[in-house]
Amino acid sequence: MAHATTGVGMVKTHYFDCAEDLRLSSGFVLPGFCLAYETYGVLNPQRDNAILLLHALSGDAHAAGFHSPSDRKPGWWDDMIGPGRAFDTNKYFFICSNVLGGCKGSSGPLTLHPTTGRRWASDFPVVTIADMVAAQVRLISHLGINRLYAVAGGSMGGFQAIEWMIAHPDRVQSAILLATSAISSPQAVAWNAIGRQAIMRDPKWVGGHYELDDAPVDGLSVARMIGHITYVSDASLKQKFPHRFAHAMTPAYTLADEFTVETYLNYQAQRFNERFDANSYLYITKAMDYWDVTREYGELHMAFQKWRKPTLLVSFDSDWLYPTSDALAIFNAIGDSASHVELHSTAGHDAFLIESDVQTPLIQQFLTQVESVTV
């Protein structure tokens, strides 16, 4: 359901500057950091109605609303956030921050090194999902929130939600995990790795120290195209592109672009280059590819042994990047406090961003049930 208007109206991005050191998984000590974040709805006086929304690879802090009246598109999860929507701003206070390593306001390769004053670029330390969440914990404390009512995210957003459940179970009351996994599969790692190869083999990458007006746009384009196809299903591509050729009924018999899907991918890649940094793509995909909760905890159920709280798992039958089997593995590891729903959609992995109609009642009902458990 694409709403005609945004639910939250005009919003602003805030910036949390944390001056304290952050020790990363690698051992590297980051001398302070910044997180860009937005909020929607009102934090209640008890400060117990806050829900942290967690974004995926190409997302950012701007989950809903418009930044200016001239914006053509609202935030990335706008259909899901607002009064009466899946994430109901009449009841809850939502926080969404750009991940550490991102390129939309939070500390990452695009931001300035505190000592040299130059961009970190590829000198930025490699971060993990745990590091992203450690920075979020500081933000939540800064906002005076002791315990989150829920964490919610799809894809890499789900990775972060799982990290909250495992590493900070006392600070979260419930979790919503959409189209996600507890372990990045070799195939998922491969797609990200090939994307990184495309970027790092682009001569304009120059070891990561490129000028922003001469960035490795070709490498990032190829990386984005690969990602894009993994986010959709063959069925959705067939629906979207009933015609093979973009501008003709017959082949052009040249090496130039002519397939509809090819023209579309080029357009998408160009738009992605306008809004995303190639180094950030390397850092975030690397964090995703490290993701494997069994490395530290052994069996999956051991990772979740301190987690006995309400958990909603949603998977989509056409999602081949994080298939239903990945959700079931988490469901089985958590046990009684989890519920799992497989939804039908042809949208593939992207379904968690698109299928607001079917997700809305599930999420609303789940959050209401959490309320009764909490009281």
Place this chain on the structure above:
Amino acid sequence: MAHATTGVGMVKTHYFDCAEDLRLSSGFVLPGFCLAYETYGVLNPQRDNAILLLHALSGDAHAAGFHSPSDRKPGWWDDMIGPGRAFDTNKYFFICSNVLGGCKGSSGPLTLHPTTGRRWASDFPVVTIADMVAAQVRLISHLGINRLYAVAGGSMGGFQAIEWMIAHPDRVQSAILLATSAISSPQAVAWNAIGRQAIMRDPKWVGGHYELDDAPVDGLSVARMIGHITYVSDASLKQKFPHRFAHAMTPAYTLADEFTVETYLNYQAQRFNERFDANSYLYITKAMDYWDVTREYGELHMAFQKWRKPTLLVSFDSDWLYPTSDALAIFNAIGDSASHVELHSTAGHDAFLIESDVQTPLIQQFLTQVESVTV
């Protein structure tokens, strides 16, 4: 079943130089052409035991045996070809030719333009599956063969086999179609298109007129990596790479390669660059992406209306590039003379190259049945 020794022993590549014009699908008239080909077994005096084997994207004429005693690897389908094997050289005469547009001896971007004496490079005309087969028809006639006992191929080899069935039904007695499709899906087109983008965006491609010692190896590497992952299944990757990291148990926390699948893909890409031409990759994938027998014939059953001969269709349950549904579409279009078998394998699309154990009895039995139909 990997046989300890090759079935056909030492073999040689032959070259068929056709001096006559070949009018291509594009209307371009190729002033003669060359096909590299190999043969295994003996053509009988009646010249009616010839089977044409058709190769896939990265294949060539060298399907079986060794070229020299120092060869480390035999031809690409060696396990399937030889005395007593699926393609039994005691009974049949096998022909395998490198496709038009290829880079292993047949006319293509690597060969010399007859007038200028320079490599065709990207001035080579764009070819189609129909053009590849039209050249093969000339080769078969040259060898004095009026009618083929069978055509057999997997993946793009299956495309060519289908083209034989549709366009030259009187010259073929039966067909074996493995892991193939009558229509390149938008997803299959997308993967090829992204590979072409990787090559053509590589500055070393220089419009296709690169020096062979300064070829766009980075672009071709990325294209090959993408292809490689589409040829295997997530399950086979999990079997092959039980460990996430190539050289450690924990992350290196650098941007450098460290995942086992990443190291493997880099190695495979490097080997591919040693044996394949980037321009040829463009031409062959373009031919594949044009592949859609319904464009000319409308409904699929109309394409096969002149074909009433024995047809064996084999698909593999883990092949997500040309899934079983694609084979069933062909099976339903052909009707009574076709049989379809879905085989279990974790090997994905590559199964047709690997799973000789399960394919061998099916193919042997089918070819014997064709004999009884023919007599």
